[in-house]
Amino acid sequence: MQRVLMKGNEAIAEGAIRAGCRGFFGYPITPSSEIAEYMARKMPTIGGVFVQAESELAAINMVYGGAATGARVMTASSGPGISLKQEGISFLAEGELPCLIVDICRGGPGLGGIQPSQADYFQATRGGGHGDYYIIVLAPSSAQEMMDLTMLGFELADKHRTPVMLMAEGTLGNLIEPVLVRDEVTEFVDKPWAITGCLGRQPNIVNTLHMPVEQLQTRNQHLTEKYQAIRSQEIRSEEFLTEDADLILVAYGIMARIAKKAVMNARSLGIKTGLIRPITLWPYPYGVVNKIAQTCKAMVSIEISTTGQMIEDIKLATAGKVPIHYIGEIARTPNPEEITQQLLVIAAKEGLI
Amino acid sequence: MARGIVTFSSDRCKACGLCILFCPKQIMGFDKTSINILGYHPVGLIKPEDCNGCGICAMMCPDLVIEVGRE
Ligand code: SF4
Ligand code: SF4
Numbered sequence: 473m474q475r476v477l478m479k480g481n482e483a484i485a486e487g488a489i490r491a492g493c494r495g496f497f498g499y500p501i502t503p504s505s506e507i508a509e510y511m512a513r514k515m516p517t518i519g520g521v522f523v524q525a526e527s528e529l530a531a532i533n534m535v536y537g538g539a540a541t542g543a544r545v546m547t548a549s550s551g552p553g554i555s556l557k558q559e560g561i562s563f564l565a566e567g568e569l570p571c572l573i574v575d576i577c578r579g580g581p582g583l584g585g586i587q588p589s590q591a592d593y594f595q596a597t598r599g600g601g602h603g604d605y606y607i608i609v610l611a612p613s614s615a616q617e618m619m620d621l622t623m624l625g626f627e628l629a630d631k632h633r634t635p636v637m638l639m640a641e642g643t644l645g646n647l648i649e650p651v652l653v654r655d656e657v658t659e660f661v662d663k664p665w666a667i668t669g670c671l672g673r674q675p676n677i678v679n680t681l682h683m684p685v686e687q688l689q690t691r692n693q694h695l696t697e698k699y700q701a702i703r704s705q706e707i708r709s710e711e712f713l714t715e716d717a718d719l720i721l722v723a724y725g726i727m728a729r730i731a732k733k734a735v736m737n738a739r740s741l742g743i744k745t746g747l748i749r750p751i752t753l754w755p756y757p758y759g760v761v762n763k764i765a766q767t768c769k770a771m772v773s774i775e776i777s778t779t780g781q782m783i784e785d786i787k788l789a790t791a792g793k794v795p796i797h798y799i800g801e802i803a804r805t806p807n808p809e810e811i812t813q814q815l816l817v818i819a820a821k822e823g824l825i
Numbered sequence: 826m827a828r829g830i831v832t833f834s835s836d837r838c839k840a841c842g843l844c845i846l847f848c849p850k851q852i853m854g855f856d857k858t859s860i861n862i863l864g865y866h867p868v869g870l871i872k873p874e875d876c877n878g879c880g881i882c883a884m885m886c887p888d889l890v891i892e893v894g895r896e
Contacts, residue, residue: 649841733837
């Protein structure tokens with residue numbers, strides 16, 4: 473495997489191509505634009521399709537069309553653009569169309585700014601659009617994982633017939649790191665449901681309108697069972713020095729890497745600290761967080777967000793077992809030393825030093 | 826000729842290999858006999874006596890793992 477320096481956004485694009493993605497439909501927005509740029513350069517040379525749509529709404533509906541044919545297709549955007557795409561994502565979920573949606577997050581609400589953010593957590597993990605649905609949300613924390621989780625995303629999308637979102641901060645999208653370039657995917661699952669021309673068979677129909685009461689109930693029941701299957705099969709997380717820890721940090725994406733350094737700093741100062749890094753934000757690793765809550769004394773959610781969003785999932789997971797603290801701000805990423813300082817304050821409050 | 830003394834905060838090394846690539850003396854390599862707290866084989870010097878103390882490895886390292894002193 474070749475090892476090359478790549479920007480996080482480029483690693484996503486190259487990973488997608490290696491996973492067999494041959495359709496990219498997008499509308500540029502900072503800090504995600506390098507994905508579109510890379511695809512615009514590459515797709516025409518490999519028999520793929522790149523379309524710069526007239527809007528985000530157009531782009532997500534092109535994804536709907538492309539996915540309905542059984543092709544591996546994707547789009548990429550950032551906060552405000554993802555908001556515009558939510559209607560389409562709801563349709564993709566109900567149509568059970570596998571695809572990848574990349575959100576390289578920037579600060580909001582509104583147009584916000586182009587600085588890094590994790591404040592799209594709610595819209596990513598709570599469905600985001602209308603109706604009863606979830607999509608799988610993957611949170612990479614390095615350029616390598618930008619590639620690896622993109623490839624995994626396409627696999628999970630096909631396996632469960634669901635849209636998958638890859639959510640990363642603008643920092644990660646623009647960070648350049650060495651990446652082991654993975655081999656091309658050569659085996660794909662069959663898609664007998666796809667709209668491929670019905671010569672010699674019954675037509676396939678992808679439709680999201682179900683007027684009769686029973687039809688809508690059956691559809692929603694089916695989706696609910698699928699989400700349950702995803703919950704039982706696809707939860708991914710990483711634990712770092714959690715076994716003996718009194719103070720547990722929970723962080724994802726780029727924040728988890730910074731938190732890891734803070735864990736090491738805090739340990740050198742005598743505070744037994746550990747880290748849980750959710751890799752799937754939905755389904756959330758409730759089980760892991762709950763298990764560790766039984767042995768630690770306090771938890772801290774660290775997010776690039778002022779209000780705190782993932783902290784709600786930690787509260788759900790721990791059900792009041794331990795006190796939960798919050799460290800977070802928007803538009804700038806704290807360094808490990810700053811986090812260590814705040815951990816000292818929290819540790820003192822909790823009587824851990 | 827100047828001689829360098831290189832020290833590593835090995836637990837911070839993420840084995841990206843940038844220092845190895847840029848060392849003009851080509852004397853750095855991964856220590857396959859140890860695994861650091863992050864789960865990587867950290868970098869070490871294969872021929873410390875050949876180090877000229879140029880400091881390029883320390884400048885390359887994104888994670889501030891390396892310190893170079895000169896004799
Ligand atoms: S100081 Fe220069 S010669 Fe010595 S290990 Fe670093 S890069 Fe190589
Ligand atoms: S550049 Fe730094 S992090 Fe990368 S391998 Fe060398 S010492 Fe390790």
